[in-house]
Amino acid sequence: MWRQSSRSLWLANGDRNTKYFHSRATQCCRRNRIHGLRDNMGTMHDTSESMASLLINYYSTLFTTSQPDQIDEVVAQVSRVVTEDMNKALIREFIAPEVELALKQ
Numbered sequence: 495m496w497r498q499s500s501r502s503l504w505l506a507n508g509d510r511n512t513k514y515f516h517s518r519a520t521q522c523c524r525r526n527r528i529h530g531l532r533d534n535m536g537t538m539h540d541t542s543e544s545m546a547s548l549l550i551n552y553y554s555t556l557f558t559t560s561q562p563d564q565i566d567e568v569v570a571q572v573s574r575v576v577t578e579d580m581n582k583a584l585i586r587e588f589i590a591p592e593v594e595l596a597l598k599q
Contacts (some may be wrong), residue, residue, distance in 0.1 A: 530540035531548050539545050559565060576584070 528536050528545065531545050532538055533548055540546050
C-alpha cells in the first residue's frame with residue numbers, strides 16, 4: 495500500500511522530491527531500531543552481543559518453571575485435544591505420494 499501511494503506521489507511530483515521520498519522510505523527503519531536495553535540492575539547494554547545475551551537470558555528465565563516438581567500436577571489439569579487415533583495418524587511413517595501431494599498444494 496505504501497509503495498502504491500509513493501508511486502502515485504512520484505508520478506504527480508516527479509523527481510523534484512527525491513530527497514523527500516527517500517526520507518519517507520527510511521523513516522520507518524530509523525524509528526524501529528533498538529539502540530539499547532537495560533537489565534534488572536539498571537545497566538545499559540548497547541552492543542549487539544550484550545543485547546543478544548540479555549534477551550536470551552530473559553526469555554530463558556521467562557520460559558523456565560520455578561517449580562519443576564509440580565509439572566505433573568499441572569499437566570494433569572490440561573484437557574486432551576488429540577485423541578489416540580489422531581496421535582497414531584500423526585506418528586505413523588509417511589509415504590512418498592503423501593509428501594508429493596503436500597508439496598504440490
